[in-house]
Amino acid sequence: MTDLKADLNVTQTYLPPLEEYIAYVREIWEEGWVTNNGRLVQQLEDQLKQFLGVPYLQYVSNGTVALQLALNALELKGKVLTTSYSYVATSSIIHWENCQPVFIDIHPETLCIDPNLIEERIDEHTTAILATHVYGYPCDVVAIDRIAKKHNLKVIYDGAHAFGVKLNGTPIYQYGDASTISFHATKVFHTVEGGAVITNDSTVDERIFLSKAFGHRGDEHYRLGINGKNSEFHAAMGLCNLPRVSEAILRRKQLSELYREQLADVPIRTLQPNNTLSYNYAYFPAIFEDYDTMQRVKQGMEAQGIFPRRYFYPALNQLPYHQGEPCPVAEDITQRVLCLPLHSTLKEDEVLFVSSVINQLF
Known part of the structure; x- marks a missing residue:
């Protein structure tokens, strides 16, 4: 590495x-x-x-x-x-x-x-x-x-x-x-x-x-x-x-698959395209079992120089200028989701490093 x-x-x-x-x-x-x-x-x-x-x-x-x-x-x-x-x-x-x-x-x-x-x-x-x-x-x-x-x-x-x-x-x-x-x-x-x-x-x-x-x-x-x-x-x-987008999407796909392989034994949920979808691999969200686990992993990653994002947070109905009705599923997911580093210039070694930190934190 x-x-x-x-x-x-x-x-x-x-x-x-x-x-x-x-x-x-x-x-x-x-x-x-x-x-x-x-x-x-x-x-x-x-x-x-x-x-x-x-x-x-x-x-x-x-x-x-x-x-x-x-x-x-x-x-x-x-x-x-x-x-x-x-x-x-x-x-x-x-x-x-x-x-x-x-x-x-x-x-x-x-x-x-x-x-x-x-x-x-x-x-x-x-x-x-x-x-x-x-x-x-x-x-x-x-x-x-x-x-x-x-x-x-x-x-x-x-x-x-x-x-x-x-x-x-x-x-x-x-x-x-x-x-x-x-x-x-x-x-x-x-x-x-x-x-x-x-x-x-x-x-x-x-x-x-x-x-x-x-x-x-x-x-x-x-x-x-x-x-x-x-x-x-x-x-x-x-x-x-624009001429480079297709290549960038392919690269994102490869890195996403590497994440899934490396995090297969970790108790997180990831989204995966089915065979009806031609996907662009825009993000790699990871949904944790609960808020405390998400926060612990987030803090542990940041201590190693890795900065995921709580994307999205908070649920929009909870914003003070909206005052919407309760949306329990969205409110729950916003407490447990982190988007991991993913972009077309990310290296395999960096994905392996991020994955190893997460594995160690579990």
């Missing part, structure tokens, strides 16, 4: 060869067009649509703005049913858009919103479902689609973790009325900061385009908008990274 002196964090940003990025920067300098839907932004959008297998995609400034634009473009009001187990942006943006989040507990196996609990929470004020593909593992999109059609609800999927994921060969972003992605520097594919909104509807796509650009094209104003655009410099990073 190599000498491991550096801290091992839960994620690490992949940076492409500097000369490749600089070549794009020179082009930007020569053209003098740095933002406002420039050539590289349009090129990245076209390549992302092809890679992800979707008809419409708007590249935006970050994944949170992507959620905001999706809710706005679908013209949602009233109550939005949402998961209690996700990153805080998922629920906060519902409030931000003057809607009311209604928290639904999660399925204990998938950790995604439990479709069996959705219908009982629908009333005359409910307009949409906002669900998260947790750690990139898909929601029960078939059941959610059936419920939404029955009750005339819109569906938005927070797919921040689901870049490149397919279910039974179908790209996961083809489901729902809109899907959002984060291209933050910690993600499987990143543009330093960035995100996207995906839809299958050309009218909704046009609303998103206008809404991210202050609501106007040229001098003609069509709707209320914000500044959700992204720059040529961010698009350049995406154009450097």
